[in-house]
Amino acid sequence: MSDFKEIIDSLKKFRDERDWEQFHNPKDLSLAISIEASELLELFLWKKAEDANIEKIKDELADVFSFAFLLADKYNLxxxxxxxxxxxxxxxxxxxxxxxxxxxxxxxx
Incomplete structure (x- = not known):
């Protein structure tokens, strides 16, 4: 669990330094997960899976995880x-x- 706590603490520090918590309500975090997941899907559109850019996949997947972790934290899950x-x-x-x-x-x- 310490790895998740470290990630969540880092995300919250980043968010709080920018005063973005006001935008991170459960609805908007859920929408952000969906939007970032769509951006991940877009990386595979019209190409073979093996042709997708792994660096961009990592970035989009990190975005999905980040918003999911913040949503879980919002509900103390x-x-x-x-x-x-x-x-x-x-x-x-x-x-x-x-x-x-x-x-x-x-x-x-």
């Missing part, structure tokens, strides 16, 4: 806990015996 819980939920929805090797959604298995 433990990132490790919520991700591991979601993995456990998905394990129940997608048991290996039914889902291995298929991209079908859990209600189509």
């Amino acid at each position: 433990d990132i490790k806990d919520i991700v591991l819980n979601k993995i456990n939920q998905n394990a129940l929805k997608y048991p290996v015996a039914k889902s291995k090797g298929t991209a079908k959604k859990y209600n189509e298995l």
